[in-house]
Amino acid sequence: MNPFVKEMRVAYAFVERNINLIKRYWGWEIVWLIYSLVNSLAVTYIGAGMERISGQALDTQYLITYLLVGTLIWSYLSVIFYSISEMIAWERWEGTIEYTFMAPVSRATHLVGTTLFAIIYGILRTLVILIIVASFFHLDLMGANLLGAVLLLLAGSVSFVGLGIVAAVLPLLYPERGAQMTNAAAAILLLISGVYYPVEILPGWLQVVASASPATYVIEGMRGCLLHGQSTRSLLPIFFILIGAGTAVIVVGLFIFGRVERYAKRTGRLKRSG
């Protein structure tokens, strides 16, 4: 059999496993979907209420769309980030980590399977939230560059896959608290990436940190596409940054993961289920 086809068949093990996890933990899925939905609505209502809060005439429609783009893109990117970073945490929690690490599967194949699932799941979940939230507000996307937005989202996913791999190292290193540490990493990305406000309002040093976050470019580009109809061609520099940085982060992430896996095998950290 063609080696590529063979590896893809192995990668499908992780897709099927994650689909089964969703089927078995459907209650959690509903709770998390409600949480994300309510969160998106609450943030978007801040935009709707700004005119009353400030007592000044504002472009409310623009504010609503500005915040909605931020909240939806963050919802999608965080699904990618958590799905990848949890590839180890789930196995630790269920106690199956030793069996998965004993199988003849390269970490790259492991990652391809997890990423494939994360992207499909992230898109479907964000679409559900978008459809429901759109029914609460009047969304005007006339003149928006939807194709550019989709391409930008996919390019941004590459970087978040890389960040997810780096975060996945934490549950490998710290069996008891590694999963919680990934939450802290996600929260920092949320703070610095201009999800709900322009990066320019941050202190100077945080703006420098923000320039290293791929989410900053994705969200800025998405707003350009959806609010200002920015052309795909003009977004080319952002595409290059996202794909280039994303590929670099994936390569570095896999390298770090490999080193940490070896360290875990040296110190016996795979055994503890945390």
Add this chain to the structure above:
Amino acid sequence: MSTPALEIKQVSKVFIKKERGKRFPRTKREEVTALSGVSMSISRREIFGVVGPNGSGKSTLIRLLSTLLLPDSGTIHIFGHDVEKEEFAVKRLINRVSVDAAFFKKFSPLENLAYAARLYGMPIREAREKMREIMLRLGLKEETFTSPMENMSRGMQQKVAVARGFLTSPTLLLLDEPTTGLDPYSKRDVQAFVREIRETHDATILLTTHDMEEADRLCDRIAIIDEGRIIALDTPQGLKGSVSRRNGHEPTLEDVFIELTGKKMEEKEEGK
């Protein structure tokens, strides 16, 4: 001379145990020797037993062979492949059944085994047939195949773990106390299956246990391990022949253990 199924030379493994001091927040580091200079060679199609009390180093040895741990010193070759340098070649040849039946608890046996089959690149249709065949052979009822693992008894879960180990037809099967906690009937089912696998599948089996009777019944040769060292290695008859008759009965492997360590197996376990 043919390549041994398993060759272990002077393998040692030390773990660093960290503990918080009572009075000061400083962490105390303590070295725990799990294995010390272990050497052994196992031939193809042999059932080789490693017996010893809890904490004697049996599971550490299995984890080293499973590529889940790296040795501090020494070498391990499985069918001529170095476990550290040729990890993937080794992984394709082995599988393991451990004392704790680790599964996705909400998945059914079929879902758990399908996951394992896919990880080993097995065509899923062929794997599904094999899963049913092995589970039926181990005495599991068809209606349990699709119910969640968390609803199954410990014995049934362990049988599914055994099925997972055999599913990929490993050339070297590592059985880490596979019958611990099983009722006598289930234990007999698993033991009969182990023998059958050796006869029909040309498999080499390394079995760790603290059940001396089980080791005596199943193994061609046995190594007795205590505090990380192999203290005796021979056929069951050879080991029993090495100690004198006691209280008028033929010596058992338990007698051999007492003679060699000066303690009963249970005392050793309590003393840990």
